[in-house]
Amino acid sequence: MNLYKIIKIIAYALGIIGAIFVLMIMSSGSESMIDNILFVTYAVLALVLVLVLIYVLKGLFTGNIKKTLVTVGIFLAIVFVSYAMSSGADLDLKPFTDKGQDITEATSKKVGAGLYTFYVLAFLAIASMAFSGVKKIFK
The missing domain is CATH 1.10.287 (Helix Hairpins)
Known part of the structure; x- marks a missing residue:
């Protein structure tokens, strides 16, 4: 079986x-x-x-382990650049901390990094699908 x-x-x-x-x-x-x-x-x-x-x-x-490691490295580079781009000070945290929620600048920075990562990966996915479709049309 x-x-x-x-x-x-x-x-x-x-x-x-x-x-x-x-x-x-x-x-x-x-x-x-x-x-x-x-x-x-x-x-x-x-x-x-x-x-x-x-x-x-x-x-x-x-x-192909080399290709896999390159792909993982590119993904980690995107995450690192997104984290570096996120400031963490984009949001006024006072209304959240007044309500007793444990939201800090570090938490805000991680959320911003996650959003930037999502935007970049979504753009790359859409661009690769469009490129594949255009390439298929011209063949």
Whole structure:
């Protein structure tokens, strides 16, 4: 039995268990069953993360490792430049701290860096799709 069939069987089993928990929650009206569904959610998340890690490492060592490392390096460079561009002082933090929220300039800088990273990666994704489409049209 190959790994795909095993994962497919596990996915069906977890789907059935999840459906049973949802029916139990809806029929009982009790919110104590929510803990059970969260447990299943955490188990599925852990399983997915482990399988993704396995497949990434498997693909990394069977493919072109130099190309993969260059891509990861470019991604980290984008994150670093985005963090350097973010000032952290773009937002007036006084209304947030008056309400008791723990938002500092460091938190604001990280959020800004995440937004800049998202914008750059979204632009690159759209540009690569457009370039691919234009290249396909001219062929």
